[in-house]
Amino acid sequence: MKYNFNEIEAKWQNYWAEHQTFKAENNSDKPKYYVLDMFPYPSGAGLHVGHPLGYIASDIYARYKRHKGFNVLHPQGYDSFGLPAEQYAIQTGQHPAITTETNIKTYRRQLDQIGFSFDWSREVRTSNPEYYKWTQWIFIQLFESWYCKVHEKAFPISELIALFEEQGNYTLNESCNESVDLFSAEEWNSYSSEKQQEILLNYRLAYLAETEVNWCPALGTVLANDEIVNGVSERGGHPVIRKKMTQWSMRISAYAERLLQGLDTIDWTDSLKESQRNWIGKSVGASVSFNVNDHDEVIEVFTTRPDTIFGVSFMTLAPEHDLVSKITTEDQKAEVDAYIEATAKRSERDRMADVKTISGVFTGAYAEHPFTKEPIPIWIGDYVLAGYGTGAVMSVPCGDQRDYDFAKHFNIPIPNIFEGVDISEEAFGDKDNTIIANSDFLNGMNYKKATKRAIYELEQLGQGEGKTNYRLRDAVFSRQRYWGEPFPVYYVNGMPQMIEQKHLPILLPEVEKYLPTEEGEPPLGRADVWAWDKKNNKVVSNELIDNENVFPLELNTMPGWAGSSWYFFRYMEEVANRDGAFATEDALKYWENVDLYIGGSEHATGHLLYSRFWVKFMHDRGFVGVDEPFKKLINQGMILGTSAIVYRLSFYGCQGQRNKYGKDTVGDNLNKVFLSSKYIDEIERIFSENKLDKEFRLTLRRSKLNNGLSHSNTNILNNLSDLLFSITTENTTQISIGMNSFQNLYSDVSFINASDELDIEAFKNWREEFNDAIFIGENGEIIENNNDVYKVGREVEKMSKSKYNVVNPDSICEQYGADSLRLYEMFLGPLEQAKPWNTAGITGVHGFLKKLWKLFVDDNGLKVNDVEPTKDNLKTLHKTIKKVEEDIENFSFNTSVSTFMIAVNELTAQKCTSKAILEPLLVLISPYAPHIAEELWNRLGNDQSISTAPFPKFEEKHLVESSKNYPISFNGKMRFTIELSLDLSKEDIEKAVMAHEKTIAQLDGRTPKKVIIVPGKIVNIVG
RNA sequence: GCUGAAGUGGUGGAAUUGGUAGACACGUUGGACUUAAAAUCCAAUGUCCAUUAGGACGUACGGGUUCAAGUCCCGUCUUCAGUACCA
Incomplete structure (x- = not known):
């Protein structure tokens, strides 16, 4: 009886569906997973x-x-x-x-x-809708919540309102937008409802704010940073610009610290946790305010090195910083404006890529050092980013390499505030080995102490405080798209209002076209029935909007x-x-x-x-x-694809005589010629051995090779020369060939067999341009009627349609079965590793399944019986149980497939037919290859699905050995093995080994200096 | 630049605690069966030297620790992924 996988797999897939085998229960005595x-x-x-x-x-x-x-x-x-x-x-x-x-x-x-x-x-x-109803509901909850920094927790907004009514916002510590003004309880209570709503928006976890966004004009939508690759949209590759828009945002920044701390409580890979840590980007330091001379303005900076405050010799603002226009002096205005304009023109990409060019302009203004009261020149420079921290830095050139380079470039003084450190060549950033000098009250302190003291002194002056900064920004939550969740939001006098929970879901409206409107509104702007009737609580026609009972609905959708x-x-x-x-x-x-x-x-x-x-x-x-x-x-x-590459000659160098009509027919067949990969390898080798330039051309002449090169193998070129001239017309006398004479084309991977050979007929019929292709094979023949084979080159790269390396699971399931597919995907290599797919290898696991089948079934049907298992049988089984269990727990699925193969090979060799062995083996295999396991399980007489069977229990006693084949090493090199009882003591082992004839032969009369014996493992003889 | 992961035969990969490097599979070569092919089965297969016996070399590169290193330490190179000129 053959292993008919197609039939078996369909049968059991139907069985599982019919019996709802994998339906989970919400009430169960079993532990959940x-x-x-x-x-x-x-x-x-x-x-x-x-x-x-x-x-x-x-x-x-x-x-x-x-x-x-x-x-x-x-x-x-x-x-x-x-x-x-x-x-x-x-x-x-x-x-x-x-x-x-x-x-x-x-x-x-x-x-x-x-x-x-x-x-x-x-x-x-x-x-x-039954799902996004609850997405909308969660959005409303976020809108109706604020974050209290004291309790590190979100609370209902109603509690915040109560606090405002009692004490205003002077005494509160909450996460909100920077721009909020302080007010007292009286003031709050006197505000109009609109003003109150406006203020509350600054506190809500879902809030409406003007944000700078990545706007993609071609797609008519805002993109997240991770949807932009190299400055263009991930999808479609359209250009993206920065633009200010009113958008829904999520106050994820309030959770920065908890998101960071939480990483310690979960079992994720280090690399992934590290990504999130970097993304959250916590840095601890201080905020410092510098007063601007002759202005009322204050420049706020964030620094991780308040200990270096006496090393400040200039300040740098981002060109986009609000203060720039206010403080720039008349003299410097032209230069500053020109710089700002130049920066604005440069894309974010340019600015990031170009790290080496140092640029900046002096504003003409000075700030006052908080302690020395010295004037500090204020510069602008594009190495300071508007989007991080406050968009301004206090520059300490002796301690920061970028500040150092900037100072050197513009001849700004570089005061040294580190004891015993040479800063003539570069900045000194090693804070762990820092002793502060030339810094008044900080002199002689290390980094830790000086930081504490500097912050203390700044606080005394009222010009700074300890601060923790996070890179994590609030997340934009609006998309100008149609196919997303609509917001449960309508607008009254421009203020967003939530629709009550009981009226959810708000269904996505119908539109005629899915594009943004001509006015640049999102696609929902095209909907005719998209207004909220507050009285009747339903979505109604836009015509009814009166801003009294019927209001416009939000046009954005959720991301x-x-x-x-x-x-x-x-x-x-x-x-x-x-x-x-x-x-x-x-x-x-x-x-x-x-x-x-x-x-x-x-x-x-x-x-x-x-x-x-x-x-x-x-x-x-x-x-x-x-x-x-x-x-x-x-x-x-x-899983990567293994592309198949064919090499087509693409000629520029043929010479010869024209035909008698004066027509140039020289070499006119050569552009249909495909060379097998051997030729490409050889020619590349010849080029590299002779250190030839890529532009160099080898010259092939009719009936003799004349390339003036000394290389080990000219036969291949002679042979190639003969072949090519036999293809061209009589008129061709000379062919030049170089590295650029080949065009690498992709062949569909389905035309390639396990030995990398091309199915030439299939390839020729694939596309018209290949119909009359000529192939030169591995053995130097022009291929006709299978006289030679054509080998393709292979390249591992992402699967993509354009590379014709995409393999579809449907065809694999049809040809080899789902169990083979499952096993092979696991067998390819470690789960977490990127690895190439090559369909050829699947015959290995498929063959294994056939062997497994044959262990149970032969031509006469089931051959499993109740015979007592042998010791060897039990050993194989229990070895397998142990290994497979460990592998699954470690997610090392590739090695358990090998283990199954070993087990089946051994049991086949042992001619095992014992049910006591083979039945538990099926349970081990069933997670990997469930269909064949169910079928054989069923044939063994079980009427319940194998998925309900308990995992076999490992018993150590079957693995206990009485002897060990000891590897005997001399100076660490293994020479031979000796079978010895495991009961032997160290001394007995030594005696037995030293007396062995091979040992004596190996020592050849020498006396060993030392004999290392690790019982149960190894013997090493030194000397 | 920084962070993380990795580098082992012709190929995918094993070696979980420092103890026989290359399990298992693909591919290749030879053989059996067959009119033939497919399928199946058997044998060989890291490289080099050697008729054999056997030997030398070998886990990116250069050092080191150890009786013993793919595994530990120091330095270098390469590849992949993530990222931020982050004050």
Whole structure:
């Protein structure tokens, strides 16, 4: 009986679906375990073999945990709002919902055929109204909250209002925008409701503010920093400019410290935590105010080195700094304006790339040193960034290399305030070995002490204080797009108002076109029915807007990360109970948070930071019990494609006589010629051995080679010469060939066999331009009727359509089966590592599955019986149990596949037919190759799914050995092995080894200086 | 620049605590079966020297510690990912 994987896999996929085998229970005596994948955006291209890698790993873990007696939640869904469907809608007019639905169908079919143990009954889609209702609800909660820095916690805004009414804002410490003025309780109470709302906006965690944004005119939308790659939009590569706009923002900066501290409580990789730490960018130091001479202005700076305050010899402002225009003197105005204009023209990209050029201008103004009262010249320079800190720095050239370079360049004095340090060549930045000098009351102190003292003195003067700065900026939350969550917001006199929870969801309106309006409004500006009737609590036609009862609704939509910041809670709730809340209290309490999260590292500073922020907020407000969403996180590495490259001659150098009609037919066939990769390697070798310039051309002449080169192998060129002349017309007398004579073209990888040989017929028929191609093969033949083979060059790079290296899982499943695909993806290498896909290798794991099958079934049917297992059988089984269990716990799935292969090879050699061995083996394999495991399990007479079977128990006693094959080394080099009993003492081992004939031969009469014996491991003889 | 990860046969990769480097698989070569191909099975396969026996070299490069180093320490180079001229 053959291993008919197609039939088996379809059978069990249907069985699992029908029996809801993987449905999680919210009431269970078992311990819970929540395994989650980053849900996919359903793109039109469907899945390629790289996508399921993480899903396969998480599925193995989920299935393993079920065997281990856990109640496992392993759901899946779709991040179904997003730009591609909208772009498609703009091009074709098809509603994004339809595109999305179609794509989801494809995804589901592809996912199903791989045999995942997802609980689809809990599926979520972020674009479903029943889902985004709760995204809108969370947004409202954020709007209705403020952050108290004293309690490090968010509270309802109503409590802040109560505080304002009682004591104004003089005494409060809360996270708010910088611009808020101080007011007393009386003043607050006297403000109009509008003014109060305006003030409150500065405190809300979701707030409306004018922000500088990355505006992409071509897409008509704002982009996040991580959506911009090299200064152009990630999608489409359009230019991006900076622009001020009124936008919804999220006050994630309030949570900077907690997001940082929380990293210590979760099991993520160091590199990922480090990314987040860098992104949050905490630096501890002081803020210092410098009074500007002859002005009322004060320059605020942030510094991490207040201890170097006496080393300040100038100040530098960002060219965009507000004070620049106020303090610049008449004399310097022209120069300053010119500089500002020049900077504005340079893109952010230019400014960042060009680190070496030092530029700046003196403003003519001076600030006063807080302690010495000396005047300090104020400069502007583009190395100071407006967006970080206060956009101004106190420059200490002796302690900071950039300040040093700037001072040197403009001949500004560089006072030395470090004891015993030479600063004639470069700045001294080593704060751990610093002793301060020439600094009044700081003299003789180290960095730590001087910092404390400087801050103390600044505080006495009222010109500074200790301060912690974070790089993390508030996150812009508005997108000028159609296919996203609409805001539950309408405007009364320009002030945003929330729609009450009971009227949610606010459904996305219909529009005729999905483009921004001609006036530059977002696509929702095209909706005719997009106004809020406050009396009747419903969305009504825009014509009814009267700004008394009917008001305009928000035109922006939410960004992609809104829906993905909380979806893991939605899965916790069974569909039947989903209406009343985003998840019930019981469900949240039972499932808590995600135990294992698997996904790509590209979300390190986006999704993974935003969802932590939302969860912390929801925790503060008591909506959830946990304050971190993902306990353990693993990033799967990318699966790369192995492109196949064919080399086409592309000629510039042919000479000869014209034909009798005077027509130039010289070499006219050569541009159809493809050379096998051997020739390319050889020619490259000849070029490098002779140190030839890339432009050099080898000259091939008819019937003789004349290139004047000394190299080891001219045969290949002679042979090539013969071949090429046989292809060209009679008139060709000379062919020049160089490194640039080859055009590297991609072949579709499906035309390549396991030995890198091209299927020439398939390639010729692939595209018209290749129909009459001529191939020169590895053995120096012009290929006709399989007389030679053509080998392609291979290159590992990202899978992409244009490189024809994309492999689709559908064809793999059809040809080898889902179990082979699953095993092979794991077998490729460590989960977290990037690795190339090469379909050729899949025969290895496929062959393994066939061997496994044959262990159970032969031509007469099932051959498993109740015979007593042998010692060897038991040893193999228990060795395998131990290794596989350790591997799964360590996410080392590649090595367990090898372990299975070894086990099956051994059991085959042992001719094992014992059910006591083979049945537990199936359970071990079932997380990896569930279909074949179910089938054989079923054939062994089990009527329950194998997924309910307990994981086999490892028993040490079967692995206990009585003897060991000792490696005997001489001076650390292993020479031979000796089989010795493990009971022997050190002395006995030494005796046995020294008496052995091979030892005597090896020593050749010498007496060893020393014999190292590690019982059970090794013997090393020195001397 | 900084941070993080990595560098092992022709290829993907093993070696989890310093103890037989190259497991497992692909590919290659030879053989069996077959009219033939596919499939399957058997054997060999790090490099070099040697008919054999055996030997030398070998985990990016240069040093070091150790009876023993892919693994630990110091220095250098290369690749990949992230990032911020961050005061």
